[in-house]
Amino acid sequence: MSINFDLNDLQAFRALAEHGSFRHAADAVCISQPALSRRIDKLEKALGVKLFDRTTRRVTLTMTGRAFAPRAERLLDDLDDALIGITDAAPSRRGQLTVACVPSAAYYFMPRVIAQYHQLYPNVRLKVLDTGANRVCAAVVSGEADLGLSFAGNLDEQVQFEWLVHEHYVAACRRDHPLAGRQEVSWSEFFEHDYIMVDKTSGNRFLLDQALMHLKPARASLCETRHVTTMLGMVEAGLGIAAVPTMAMPGNTHPILTSVPLVEPTVARNVGLIKRRGRALSPAARELEALIVGMKTPLPSLPGAATGASSSDSAPNP
Known part of the structure; x- marks a missing residue:
């Protein structure tokens, strides 16, 4: 059959599917709206189906x-891949890539990654799906996201995990809090203060509950939130302290927030890149993967950490 x-x-189809507007799609492929409409009509007639409402x-x-x-x-990506090495196809690449991230990993990795990627591929739009660990994994498995950034633990068997960062949990507090400036603080002492906790839908909460199951908090949390970034906002507002992963903390120059290592036990997690097993990445996604892996920088960690990851997912020894 000839198509x-x-x-x-x-x-033209990809541009219209991405932009949802004939005007914006026509601008994206540098043709007039009538010309774009003719291309879509031609494709629909050739396939014998209606592609757009x-x-x-x-x-x-x-x-x-x-x-x-x-x-x-995939057809367009395969052509793009074939052109690599024949001509410099990078500046002409178009489309959209989606990275699903737990919010702390989005905060730590993605600003630098997006800046570098945009310089290389200005016509490829990056979408960051910042959500909980379970949702990150589901997005990668379903194909909604090309790549994911999450921590090791209850990962679906359909995804593979590549370690990037080993980090520990710290007590986030205001600089005027009684714990500020301490060398370390135990979890038992942490629970004696007003504190904010992530709720039970959070992967962080699951990891902490597993590591601290032997402890009985002296008091209940002041409130619970879905995301670590929300907790930090409440800490900054003076509502209490919070246990957060190191990479979620702003820099040392932050005028209000500081952190203190949490010990007895030290709880750690391994953060990494996840992708679906057996799914070939597009050329543009492979370049994005390389940039993310290039950000691999072990954070300072405390000895004897109790991690929420299995031994096979643990960070390599420094």
Whole structure:
């Protein structure tokens, strides 16, 4: 069977699927709106299916269009891959990549990664899905995210984990708090102060509950939040202290917040890159993966840490 469409039609389809607007899609591929419309009509006639639902206010993919989109993306990526080494195709790469991250990893890794990646591929848009560990894993498994940044632990068997950072938990507090300036503080003493905790839906909470199951807090938490970044905002507002991973803390020059190592026990976690087993990454995603792995920088860790990861996921010895 002869199918009468070409590369330009696929590029028009990808642009319209990404932007959801004929005007913005036409701008993205540097053609007029009527020309873009003709390419979409040509592709739909060639395939014998309707790819988009059009209204006066929006353009959305049909069910068939949603199924076709990842296949079209792979075709274009395969062509991009074939051109590497023949010509410098990097500046012309287009599309979108999604990285699902636990919020602390997004804060620690992604600003530098995005800045570097944008310099290399200014026409590839990066989307950061900052969410909980379970959601990060699910997004990678389903294909919603190309890559993920999360910590080792209850990972789906369909994903593989590459270690990036080993870090420990610290007590985040205001600089005017009684614990500020201490060399270390035990968990028992931590629980004697007003404190904020992440809720039971958080991967951090699961890790902490496992490591601290032998301790009985002297008092209940003042309140619970979904994300570590929210806790830090409450600490800054003076509501209490919070146990957070090292990478979630702002720099040492922060005018209000500081941190104190938590011990007895020292609780640590391993953060890394996750991707779905058996799924080939696009050329653009492989470049993004290389940049993230290049950020691998072990954080200072305390000896004798009790980690929430299995021995196979532990960070290598320094």
